[in-house]
Amino acid sequence: xxxxxxGRDHEVTGLDEATPLLWVLRDALGLKGTKYxxxxxxxxxxxxxxxxxxxxxCSLPLTAARxxxxxxxxxxxxxxxxxxxxxxxIEQDVPQCGYCQAGQLMSAAALLRRTPKPTDAExxxxxxxxxxxxxxxxxxxxxxxxxxxxxxxxxxxxx
Amino acid sequence: MSVVDSGYLDVDALLRLxxxxxxxVSRRSFLQLLTVAGGGLVLxxxxxxxxxxxxxxxAPAGFAPNAFVRIAPDGTVVVYAKIPEVxxxxxxxxxxxxxxxxxxxxSQVRIEQAAINPTVYxxxxxxxxxxxxxxxxxxxQAGATARLMLVNAAAKRWNVAGAELKTERxxxxxxxxxxxxxxxxxxxxxxxxxxxxxxxxxxxxRSQFKLLxxxxxxxxxxxxxxxxxxxxxxMELPGLLFAxxxxxxxxxxxxxxxxxxxxxxxxGVRDVFVLEGNGKPAEVMPGVAIVATSTWAAxxxxxxxxxxxxETSASKDSWNAAVxxxxxxxxxxxxxxxxxxGNVTSAFDGAQHRVDAFYSYPFIAHAPLEPQNCTAxxxxxxxxxxxxxxxxxxxxxxxAALLGIPESKVTIHQQRGGGGFGRRLINDVMCEAALxxxxxxxxxxxxxxxEDDMEHDFYRVGGxxxxxxxxxxxxxxxxxxxxxxxxxxxxxxxxxxxxMPAEEFPALLVLNVQLTQTKLPLKIPTGPWRAPRSNSIAFxxxxxxxxxxxxxxxxxxxxxxxxxxxxxxxxxxxxxxxNTGRAANVIKLAAEKSGWGSPLPQGRGRGLAFHFSHAGHFxxxxxxxxxANRKLTVHRVTVAGDIGPIINRxxxxxxxEGSVIDGFxxxxxxxxxxxxxxIEPSNFDRYPLLRINHAPPVDVHFIESDxxxxxxxxxxxxxxxxxxxxxxFAACGHRVRSLPLTREGFNV
Numbered sequence: 001x002x003x004x005x006x007g008r009d010h011e012v013t014g015l016d017e018a019t020p021l022l023w024v025l026r027d028a029l030g031l032k033g034t035k036y037x038x039x040x041x042x043x044x045x046x047x048x049x050x051x052x053x054x055x056x057x058c059s060l061p062l063t064a065a066r067x068x069x070x071x072x073x074x075x076x077x078x079x080x081x082x083x084x085x086x087x088x089x090i091e092q093d094v095p096q097c098g099y100c101q102a103g104q105l106m107s108a109a110a111l112l113r114r115t116p117k118p119t120d121a122e123x124x125x126x127x128x129x130x131x132x133x134x135x136x137x138x139x140x141x142x143x144x145x146x147x148x149x150x151x152x153x154x155x156x157x158x159x
Numbered sequence: 160m161s162v163v164d165s166g167y168l169d170v171d172a173l174l175r176l177x178x179x180x181x182x183x184v185s186r187r188s189f190l191q192l193l194t195v196a197g198g199g200l201v202l203x204x205x206x207x208x209x210x211x212x213x214x215x216x217x218a219p220a221g222f223a224p225n226a227f228v229r230i231a232p233d234g235t236v237v238v239y240a241k242i243p244e245v246x247x248x249x250x251x252x253x254x255x256x257x258x259x260x261x262x263x264x265x266s267q268v269r270i271e272q273a274a275i276n277p278t279v280y281x282x283x284x285x286x287x288x289x290x291x292x293x294x295x296x297x298x299x300q301a302g303a304t305a306r307l308m309l310v311n312a313a314a315k316r317w318n319v320a321g322a323e324l325k326t327e328r329x330x331x332x333x334x335x336x337x338x339x340x341x342x343x344x345x346x347x348x349x350x351x352x353x354x355x356x357x358x359x360x361x362x363x364x365r366s367q368f369k370l371l372x373x374x375x376x377x378x379x380x381x382x383x384x385x386x387x388x389x390x391x392x393x394m395e396l397p398g399l400l401f402a403x404x405x406x407x408x409x410x411x412x413x414x415x416x417x418x419x420x421x422x423x424x425x426x427g428v429r430d431v432f433v434l435e436g437n438g439k440p441a442e443v444m445p446g447v448a449i450v451a452t453s454t455w456a457a458x459x460x461x462x463x464x465x466x467x468x469x470e471t472s473a474s475k476d477s478w479n480a481a482v483x484x485x486x487x488x489x490x491x492x493x494x495x496x497x498x499x500x501g502n503v504t505s506a507f508d509g510a511q512h513r514v515d516a517f518y519s520y521p522f523i524a525h526a527p528l529e530p531q532n533c534t535a536x537x538x539x540x541x542x543x544x545x546x547x548x549x550x551x552x553x554x555x556x557x558x559a560a561l562l563g564i565p566e567s568k569v570t571i572h573q574q575r576g577g578g579g580f581g582r583r584l585i586n587d588v589m590c591e592a593a594l595x596x597x598x599x600x601x602x603x604x605x606x607x608x609x610e611d612d613m614e615h616d617f618y619r620v621g622g623x624x625x626x627x628x629x630x631x632x633x634x635x636x637x638x639x640x641x642x643x644x645x646x647x648x649x650x651x652x653x654x655x656x657x658x659m660p661a662e663e664f665p666a667l668l669v670l671n672v673q674l675t676q677t678k679l680p681l682k683i684p685t686g687p688w689r690a691p692r693s694n695s696i697a698f699x700x701x702x703x704x705x706x707x708x709x710x711x712x713x714x715x716x717x718x719x720x721x722x723x724x725x726x727x728x729x730x731x732x733x734x735x736x737x738n739t740g741r742a743a744n745v746i747k748l749a750a751e752k753s754g755w756g757s758p759l760p761q762g763r764g765r766g767l768a769f770h771f772s773h774a775g776h777f778x779x780x781x782x783x784x785x786x787a788n789r790k791l792t793v794h795r796v797t798v799a800g801d802i803g804p805i806i807n808r809x810x811x812x813x814x815x816e817g818s819v820i821d822g823f824x825x826x827x828x829x830x831x832x833x834x835x836x837x838i839e840p841s842n843f844d845r846y847p848l849l850r851i852n853h854a855p856p857v858d859v860h861f862i863e864s865d866x867x868x869x870x871x872x873x874x875x876x877x878x879x880x881x882x883x884x885x886x887x888f889a890a891c892g893h894r895v896r897s898l899p900l901t902r903e904g905f906n907v
Binding site for chain 2: 023027039133141
């Protein structure tokens with residue numbers, strides 16, 4: 001079966017079609033950035049993009065990913081150039097343990113693509129599916145605003 | 160001939176030993192400065208030229224004057240992080256201490272997680288908020304010693320007195336001649352010089368700090384945000400197999416029958432076997448291991464297990480039964496007397512206001528976001544493990560004993576932990592992985608599911624307090640009694656996290672005190688949960704204190720300040736004890752920064768609470784609204800803390816913000832149900848952790864007193880619950896005496 005991950009095609013063989021995409025990414029393809037937290041789509045640590053939309057890969061069977069465009073945290077940066085969210089996350093020193101942050105970033109990236117300048121309420125709604133056990137929510141919110149502003153500034157500068 | 164004499168390695172004896180073994184030991188060899196557990200200094204000889212050396216540490220390239228620093232000829236500075244990193248920030252903050260005294264720019268520093276070697280590094284446990292206070296001076300000494308050796312090398316090179324030299328950003332300078340040398344250019348010379356006398360090593364003054372106190376980003380941040388494999392669960396090895404381990408839902412049950420043949424036929428399954436375990440929940444309990452070719456194959460197979468358990472010796476614990484018992488016991492004094500001072504009976508009789516109250520809090524889970532896991536490879540009588548543990552040093556002897564091998568044959572690689580909160584202080588998953596690895600050819604990763612993690616936790620124990628308090632006409636607290644109903648596993652001592660010290664606040668500040676205790680039997684394992692004891696006792700004690708100030712008609716700020724009295728150290732009167740002056744200062748600061756006393760609209764109120772734990776003085780004010788349907792809105796939590804000088808300001812603030820959110824999360828909706836020894840719930844659909852939409856704004860203020868620095872991981876948590884409950888009372892007049900809030904009808 002062919003999977004398209006971060007712009008590249010991967011051939012996966014010998015896997016049950018019901019295997020959650022999460023475990024295909026982690027074990028079959030060695031992409032460890034997407035995390036396992038609960039397995040029932042409650043924590044968001046497994047968030048990836050399916051054709052640009054955020055999905056919980058722990059609950060997405062392999063068959064549903066076939067022929068779709070999958071983006072993982074490893075594909076968020078453009079080569080060496082970090083996504084504005086990744087830069088903001090570093091600038092704001094968001095992570096504590098860091099385990100939830102890949103999922104947080106994927107949900108946030110999908111939000112900013114839909115809503116380039118989200119309000120606090122829009123952030124809350126988009127990010128409510130991503131748990132942070134360490135409680136970095138305040139910094140997550142600040143980093144999303146910072147990334148939005150940075151993108152705005154860049155857009156204004158190149159306009 | 161002993162080369163070790165009362166903790167000091169006899170260097171001459173070691174040289175004679177090495178020579179006797181025909182090992183060439185150069186007199187120009189550099190010495191390694193080692194720190195042993197307890198903080199003493201040991202010198203061990205190492206030579207890069209000898210063929211056989213008496214000590215076991217390997218010689219890395221460059222100048223490595225001690226186990227914490229290595230400087231390469233190209234100037235790269237590697238600082239080794241000795242304590243496990245589980246999100247508390249020590250992988251960044253502790254190396255900052257070394258870098259400060261070494262006098263290098265943070266951009267010149269690369270951090271590496273240290274090897275697990277307690278002989279060299281001392282205690283390597285991340286717990287008790289001990290890392291900062293115990294490592295502060297040894298790390299300063301390590302950095303400053305390395306700096307002095309580089310200065311001495313430059314002095315020798317330039318033939319000047321060391322006193323004429325300065326250091327700055329990884330260079331030694333001779334101001335009068337303008338000469339300068341980078342540390343990298345001095346490594347070979349420095350390595351050949353003798354170790355300086357420790358008493359000659361000068362540490363910086365606080366005013367000279369360039370790095371400490373600044374906001375420094377976590378050293379792994381870039382790797383985290385780009386999805387690099389850092390955590391235990393991310394471990395990958397050639398030929399790695401994957402395992403699950405399934406235990407009886409009621410702790411202590413043994414395996415009677417399992418459908419092993421059926422499971423073995425499932426896709427990817429390589430083996431199924433039963434482990435008897437050793438009866439210790441902290442090590443290995445009986446269960447069924449499945450070994451498979453992928454995590455999913457193992458987990459999918461686990462779901463198809465049918466196991467018959469013998470529950471004769473298994474837990475029959477029931478939380479509801481405990482609640483009923485505690486309520487009965489609350490009517491009388493406890494079986495054990497923890498403290499009896501003054502005369503509470505007559506003090507209560509003479510009190511102007513007297514309040515009786517029964518408080519309770521449930522068992523809760525740790526639920527770190529990365530479920531427990533451990534990768535292990537057993538080969539030729541040795542074992543290698545990779546684990547996101549909080550106590551790798553303690554795992555060494557445990558695993559050695561479990562496997563019947565010497566400690567020297569146990570190697571542990573510290574992985575980053577996706578949250579700890581005290582759960583990862585217990586190494587049961589490492590023990591399970593070790594026994595499974597013995598039955599597997601090649602490496603195997605044991606991965607718990609979320610359900611395993613929640614059903615086999617070492618829970619924060621629940622408890623009950625039957626309080627009596629008396630206040631005099633001036634509103635002063637004159638009598639305090641608490642019958643504390645807790646649990647015991649061994650029948651003698653309270654279960655882990657369920658003990659109340661005789662000095663528990665406010666016992667040392669009140670003349671007439673009676674603390675008694677009754678212990679109910681419990682088989683369910685309990686363990687340290689962030690700020691053990693304090694995380695639950697503070698809710699009860701600091702809320703009940705507010706009940707007393709309310710009864711006395713006294714402003715709670717004034718009540719607390721009066722309770723603290725004159726600024727002084729309380730017993731045991733060490734630098735890490737409660738100081739009433741420091742307490743009063745944080746209480747006043749929290750009040751000031753929160754606008755305490757200024758009017759609020761109907762339905763809105765402020766609550767103030769203080770608690771001292773883990774050598775940290777913290778006071779917090781919550782500002783909340785409660786509507787007619789008991790919908791709770793936390794507008795803001797103001798935190799004031801005194802943990803001495805701040806090392807990494809961003810990390811410390813992050814810990815305090817996180818503690819508030821953690822504390823609010825726990826009190827709001829978390830509870831573990833226990834019935835017939837079984838735990839519920841086992842996943843986040845019915846165990847609600849706080850989400851971003853309910854995270855309140857948090858303001859953090861530090862008083863950076865001149866006391867020695869202590870840690871930020873735990874002490875900001877205990878005041879959260881009572882601050883919010885006191886605020887709820889101020890807002891709507893309802894007194895919360897039992898958690899979680901959702902059980903009291905509150906919602907968010």
